[in-house]
Amino acid sequence: MPRGILLAPLWTWLLLLVAAPLLILVVMALATPADGVPPFMLGWRFAAFAMLVEDFYYADALVAALRLAATTAGLCLLIAYPMALGMAGVRPAWRLPMLALLMLPFWTGFLLRIGAWIGLLRDEGLINHLLRGLGITDAPLALLYTEGAMLVGMVHAYLPFAVLPIFTALIRLDPALLEAAADLGARPARVFFSVTLPLTLPAAAAGFLLVFIPAAGEFVIPELLGPPEAQVIGRVLWQEFFQNRDWPLAAALALALLALLILPIRWFQRLGAGA
Amino acid sequence: MKPGGVVRAVMLAGFLFLWLPILLLVGFAFSADRIPFQWGGFSLRWFGVLAANERLLEAVWLSLRIAAASATLAVLAGGGIAFALARFGPFRGRALFGALIGAPLVLPEVVIGLSLLLLFVALEGVIGWPAGRGAFTILLAHASFGAAYVAVVVQARLAEAERSLEEAAMDLGATPLVAFWTITLPLIAPALLAGWLLAFTLSLDDVVVASFVSGPAGTTLPIALFSMLRLGVTPEVNALGALVVLVVGSMLALALWLFGRGRA
Numbered sequence: 001m002p003r004g005i006l007l008a009p010l011w012t013w014l015l016l017l018v019a020a021p022l023l024i025l026v027v028m029a030l031a032t033p034a035d036g037v038p039p040f041m042l043g044w045r046f047a048a049f050a051m052l053v054e055d056f057y058y059a060d061a062l063v064a065a066l067r068l069a070a071t072t073a074g075l076c077l078l079i080a081y082p083m084a085l086g087m088a089g090v091r092p093a094w095r096l097p098m099l100a101l102l103m104l105p106f107w108t109g110f111l112l113r114i115g116a117w118i119g120l121l122r123d124e125g126l127i128n129h130l131l132r133g134l135g136i137t138d139a140p141l142a143l144l145y146t147e148g149a150m151l152v153g154m155v156h157a158y159l160p161f162a163v164l165p166i167f168t169a170l171i172r173l174d175p176a177l178l179e180a181a182a183d184l185g186a187r188p189a190r191v192f193f194s195v196t197l198p199l200t201l202p203a204a205a206a207g208f209l210l211v212f213i214p215a216a217g218e219f220v221i222p223e224l225l226g227p228p229e230a231q232v233i234g235r236v237l238w239q240e241f242f243q244n245r246d247w248p249l250a251a252a253l254a255l256a257l258l259a260l261l262i263l264p265i266r267w268f269q270r271l272g273a274g275a
Numbered sequence: 276m277k278p279g280g281v282v283r284a285v286m287l288a289g290f291l292f293l294w295l296p297i298l299l300l301v302g303f304a305f306s307a308d309r310i311p312f313q314w315g316g317f318s319l320r321w322f323g324v325l326a327a328n329e330r331l332l333e334a335v336w337l338s339l340r341i342a343a344a345s346a347t348l349a350v351l352a353g354g355g356i357a358f359a360l361a362r363f364g365p366f367r368g369r370a371l372f373g374a375l376i377g378a379p380l381v382l383p384e385v386v387i388g389l390s391l392l393l394l395f396v397a398l399e400g401v402i403g404w405p406a407g408r409g410a411f412t413i414l415l416a417h418a419s420f421g422a423a424y425v426a427v428v429v430q431a432r433l434a435e436a437e438r439s440l441e442e443a444a445m446d447l448g449a450t451p452l453v454a455f456w457t458i459t460l461p462l463i464a465p466a467l468l469a470g471w472l473l474a475f476t477l478s479l480d481d482v483v484v485a486s487f488v489s490g491p492a493g494t495t496l497p498i499a500l501f502s503m504l505r506l507g508v509t510p511e512v513n514a515l516g517a518l519v520v521l522v523v524g525s526m527l528a529l530a531l532w533l534f535g536r537g538r539a
Binding site for chain 1: 281296312375385394487501505507528
């Protein structure tokens, strides 16, 4: 049976590199931190989970992460929908170059783009330099390491992901439907609100979730652009793991984040199956 | 559908927002000033400083090797998995198989990084392999999530590709292996290449997963950049950014061209 011979290595790959790590995460969350290398002792204790419930620091970090993810995804959607509409409106020959223009920033390196924002926003950065040069401000404005800088960085990093599904849905829209609505006397605004928008709403939801899901676990942007008090779950998990060397607690935090993301992930997968 | 004035304005503003920081980064890479993003006259000196920064160049070289190897592994695994899902019909555990390959697409990076590190620690404890962590564990970790992206791209291509061509070849006496080699593989080759490039870039861009699964010997470019950015930017980062924009831009143009040819 050649199929079995082909499937065996693929199963091994998936079980070893995807399934096993997630199961080990559960085992680790039930272990006890200890001095040593590696810093834990196996066991069956719920101490790490108890800590998540007892210490509001962790619950707050989860809420802060969800809030950051929702704000980022909402802002992305607000910008992405009209952008996708504009991109879908250009001549078909221009669509692929437009897509390239949208995706190229994503391919230029995430950290380099954050580096660009640091260079623009910091006290001696370009924006403060210009503001002082024009005589608008005397002292540098504190732009970097603020909530605003963090949000700008988040939207900049994730915007293309929100545009893609909406753009795809818009260009797949049957032009006959739009023509029929127009022939029946609907004005362009009416055509948009009663045909285009309802038909592309699932894609807009997919775009929202495509940003929300990864943004909820984001570590790098809050760390490099955000204020120290923006303690989102990604940052807290990182600190517990790297600084406090509390592996069981870090594993419990990862599981808590996954539990919160299960519903958005299921919703996203349902949208994908319907498309 | 004619875009209205507002729509066009938002689109242009959106593209400007995406592009302006990158264009400024590239432009100021050619400034002589010590302070990044300040114009001190045209100069290539920061490219020279970059070329002399051996630690950073070593990190670039390590990252490129990891990215190429992990993308290749990801294409083998992800391509095989996509083929099994598209062509094997029902088999036992197919739903789980599909869910597992899709999982890395929706798991947060910190979860992927932490869980893979725990896997490597557990494997070392039980069977003594992989001994220690570094470039090899980063390579495996990147291949594991790269395969998920490759599988999506290849599955889409396989769904489009005419199955009847493979069936015709087999009706004419070709063995499944010959049919795969002469019909299926050329059909999905553009998708395999696109998947490879995607996995390559994702690997080159990853700091979170690599930080978890690397040891002291595994300083990739993103890990080095991350620690540099924690202390603030330097003009060298701009020079590096300018080079990356050039290289990646031409690679994406190549991918687009191949994709367009594969479609036509």
